[in-house]
Amino acid sequence: MNTTEQLSALRQKNLLHIENVYKQYGARVVLDNIDLSVARGELCTVVGPSGCGKSTLLRIVVGQEAPSSGDAFIEGAPAGYPDATRGIVYQKYSLFPHLTVLDNVLLGKVLESSIFGRVRARREHRDEAMQMLERARIAEHWKKYPHELSGGMQQRVAIAQALIKKPRIVLMDEPFGALDPMVREDMQVLLLELWEEYGMTVFFVTHDLEEAVYLGTRVIVLSQYYIDDRGAAAEQRGAKIVADHALPRRAFSTSVKSSPEFIELAAEIRRAGFDPTGARHVTQFNLSHPDSFQTLTAAESRALRAQEGP
Amino acid sequence: MRRYLFFGVHADPPPWLRRLAAALPFVLLLALYLGASQLRLAENPDDKILPSLAQMADAVQRLAFRPDPRSEEYVMLKDTTSSLARLALGVGLSAATGLLLGLNMGLFPGMGAVLLAIVTFVSIVPPLAILPILFISLGVDELAKVALIFLGIFPLITRDIYNTVAALPREQITKALSLGANELQLAYRIVLPQVMPRLIETVRLSLGAAWLFLIAAEAIASTDGLGYRIFLVRRYLAMDVIIPYVLWITLLGYLIDWLLRLALRRLYPWYQA
Ligand SMILES: Nc1ncnc2c1ncn2[C@@H]1O[C@H](COP(=O)(O)OP(=O)(O)OP(=O)(O)O)[C@@H](O)[C@H]1O
Ligand SMILES: [Mg+2]
Numbered sequence: 001m002n003t004t005e006q007l008s009a010l011r012q013k014n015l016l017h018i019e020n021v022y023k024q025y026g027a028r029v030v031l032d033n034i035d036l037s038v039a040r041g042e043l044c045t046v047v048g049p050s051g052c053g054k055s056t057l058l059r060i061v062v063g064q065e066a067p068s069s070g071d072a073f074i075e076g077a078p079a080g081y082p083d084a085t086r087g088i089v090y091q092k093y094s095l096f097p098h099l100t101v102l103d104n105v106l107l108g109k110v111l112e113s114s115i116f117g118r119v120r121a122r123r124e125h126r127d128e129a130m131q132m133l134e135r136a137r138i139a140e141h142w143k144k145y146p147h148e149l150s151g152g153m154q155q156r157v158a159i160a161q162a163l164i165k166k167p168r169i170v171l172m173d174e175p176f177g178a179l180d181p182m183v184r185e186d187m188q189v190l191l192l193e194l195w196e197e198y199g200m201t202v203f204f205v206t207h208d209l210e211e212a213v214y215l216g217t218r219v220i221v222l223s224q225y226y227i228d229d230r231g232a233a234a235e236q237r238g239a240k241i242v243a244d245h246a247l248p249r250r251a252f253s254t255s256v257k258s259s260p261e262f263i264e265l266a267a268e269i270r271r272a273g274f275d276p277t278g279a280r281h282v283t284q285f286n287l288s289h290p291d292s293f294q295t296l297t298a299a300e301s302r303a304l305r306a307q308e309g310p
Numbered sequence: 311m312r313r314y315l316f317f318g319v320h321a322d323p324p325p326w327l328r329r330l331a332a333a334l335p336f337v338l339l340l341a342l343y344l345g346a347s348q349l350r351l352a353e354n355p356d357d358k359i360l361p362s363l364a365q366m367a368d369a370v371q372r373l374a375f376r377p378d379p380r381s382e383e384y385v386m387l388k389d390t391t392s393s394l395a396r397l398a399l400g401v402g403l404s405a406a407t408g409l410l411l412g413l414n415m416g417l418f419p420g421m422g423a424v425l426l427a428i429v430t431f432v433s434i435v436p437p438l439a440i441l442p443i444l445f446i447s448l449g450v451d452e453l454a455k456v457a458l459i460f461l462g463i464f465p466l467i468t469r470d471i472y473n474t475v476a477a478l479p480r481e482q483i484t485k486a487l488s489l490g491a492n493e494l495q496l497a498y499r500i501v502l503p504q505v506m507p508r509l510i511e512t513v514r515l516s517l518g519a520a521w522l523f524l525i526a527a528e529a530i531a532s533t534d535g536l537g538y539r540i541f542l543v544r545r546y547l548a549m550d551v552i553i554p555y556v557l558w559i560t561l562l563g564y565l566i567d568w569l570l571r572l573a574l575r576r577l578y579p580w581y582q583a
Contacts, residue, residue, distance in 0.1 A: 062484055062488070063484075064480065064484045081487065082484045082487035082488050083487060083488065083490070084488060084489065084490040086488055087488055087489075088481075088484060088485055088488045090481050090485070092481075093479045093481040093482050093485065094481070094485060096482070096485075096486075096500065096504070097504065097580055097581075098503045098504050098578070098580050098581075107486075107489055108489040108490055111489055111490045111491050111495055111499070112490060145579065145580040146580075147580060147582065161489070162488075162489075165488075165489060165490060167488070
């Protein structure tokens, strides 16, 4: 289906590239042959049922965990351990409790200097950090410690903290998952503004379908609900990417959430990824995004087996 | 709704009552002592077991405010400074060692692999049981006493700091690396400041044990110190000295604890115990 040259071109061209990635904990397979390639500037959302392995996928991209087999690449080079190429925003634990809001944002800059240059680095980057906080609409709280802020305010700081390093890609694991709906919508709009302003590449994990469709220029559905031809040989199947859609960038207005196209797409994703009875065969996935590719094994697809011959 | 002053789970004693209630056991204890002391002294004016307040004040006057005729030193002051110096040295060394070991063991799995078992082993050795070994190998001077305090509490501090570091969410470490921290910065600029308040808490809890080891060491081989004095005058049944000394040690312990608590609040406002 995909020639080796095409794959290697994709790997070189795109910012994030994952090929044949499996992850298992003991006997439990969590990720099952994941193939994914994300272009620069994309706001790629990953959605799927709870416990399907979204955070595991993100940890592999971050470099916090190694895949059991397969490879992850950032700009064509092996992803390796966590470093400044990838910024991260978690649902919690993003902020350091012993630093004030300003120092949390400054940290990425201060760490660039030696112990002796620290005071100067703080002074030099102070304005830049305050501007980031300004952009995240949280500047007036710069003196406070994280425990003095509400959940939504903490996430604003966490975004500013990650962005000041200008990472090639920002990885987010349910960053708005613990916020109430009003604050959540506010934060979604903020993210879209910043994404556009800074031309960021974002890899955004969520279990909220609406959020994924509203934010994404591309939606990836990760799910354990699918059918393949491995039969009883694979009692333990992990999650696969069962759908991959390109989305037109709409207006930022949250009113699109009630438009018919939006609702239709959300319903289709729900059928494809969240409904065990709607499970499709691996050869029938809706992988319509141009960067999408699939490296099925002969065991997974009978058609492929027939092609290769006995 | 009826307000309960004192009894039951709904009780909400006002501040004056709380203070009164807190003082009550102390007042009772004092009254009991004074009563018993008076009874015994009435029977036998030379009784030494329960001295009167005047007798104790006399002893304190003699030891604290008048120089010793032979050495020309103020005995109680000398005892106090000697003991506090040993305590500070022993606890300070333990805290520094415990912090460094615990931090590195918790953060670097290789260090943990080397040190965890041995530190656990050392922490289980009863320190008083090896006191003779210390005296034999290190002599009967200051070194052995400080070593006893050190061996008694540094393993516990190390283990506590290790647990604290190991319990830091993995996300924090990944996060710091993603902000460009190298491993040294991770250890000393991200993790260290976060465990400092915990170190103060652990030291506060270890101080009781540190006093125990200090007094034990001084009782066995010393020429001054609070513990030395208590065990010296024990031979003459000098309760008029022992009781003020015990109260003085308690007061010192309380003051140190209070100072550490103050430091914790002032230096680490972000730390909610
Ligand atoms: N370190 C681990 N050891 C064993 N099993 C693990 C480990 N980490 C994750 N798992 C398992 O892998 C599966 C996927 O976990 P993961 O956290 O990636 O899911 P998720 O899609 O992010 O879920 P959620 O929507 O709840 O955040 C879960 O069943 C979980 O129990
Ligand atoms: Mg998750």
